[in-house]
């Protein structure tokens with residue numbers, strides 16, 4: 490059997506506490522998490538539980554205080570060069586056109602200009618921005634900017650895609666379109682995806698597996714569900730199927746308590 494794309498074992502991350510100076514805060518502890526090659530895994534959990542922390546560990550942007558990270562069976566040292574990232578925040582450089590933004594990573598990698606341009610144009614077409622390569626980010630809608638970011642990530646042909654609430658800033662219709670587009674692209678390329686979201690509907694509709702994290706501190710996985718809904722899926726249609734509703738009820742049964750705990754903690758911090 491081939492090694493998983495991502496394998497986190499016994500991960501703990503401890504930070505200097507933001508709320509209590511001089512104290513340390515253990516955000517996550519005892520986290521085992523794997524994503525198989527070609528698998529789409531979502532992580533859900535209450536706000537502030539450590540979802541982004543785990544993504545940053547898989548990206549190699551954050552070195553864990555404890556535990557090991559393997560990428561396709563190899564220990565990760567430094568930045569995860571097999572992964573592409575898509576975060577909630579805008580990733581486009583405002584002074585570059587959409588085409589130049591999509592080309593940038595390839596140029597950085599040393600791909601010759603003409604080849605980089607051809608590949609970038611191809612990806613802009615695939616994400617529905619064929620005629621918009623000369624637009625600057627401020628001349629595009631939020632949905633178009635997300636599409637350009639997606640092209641910017643996928644043009645690098647990463648084996649792993651790390652996504653941290655990539656569509657949370659979009660209106661619901663644009664969001665559903667983008668989710669379906671991501672699923673289509675994923676279906677054709679079958680990369681490993683680690684997807685972080687607050688939205689349980691989105692997690693179930695998109696994923697092969699949903700992992701639930703407990704409320705912090707020392708957040709860790711407390712449940713995991715295989716999403717045995719057939720593909721291809723339409724994210725809007727799938728939400729009306731009996732199996733989706735069943736899975737939703739089962740996962741929410743585990744998640745609800747943690748969300749309430751997370752919410753109480755936020756209130757206490759704010760008080």
Ligand SMILES: Nc1ncnc2c1ncn2[C@@H]1O[C@H](COP(=O)(O)OP(=O)(O)OP(=O)(O)O)[C@@H](O)[C@H]1O
Pocket residue numbers: 504505506507514516534535536537538539540541542543687705
């Ligand atoms: N660099 C840091 N220094 C101190 N504390 C940190 C740091 N990074 C994260 N934390 C803390 O660790 C906890 C987990 O943060 P993280 O951003 O991973 O949670 P999250 O589940 O992604 O949150 P959200 O759902 O709100 O996006 C939070 O309490 C956060 O304040």
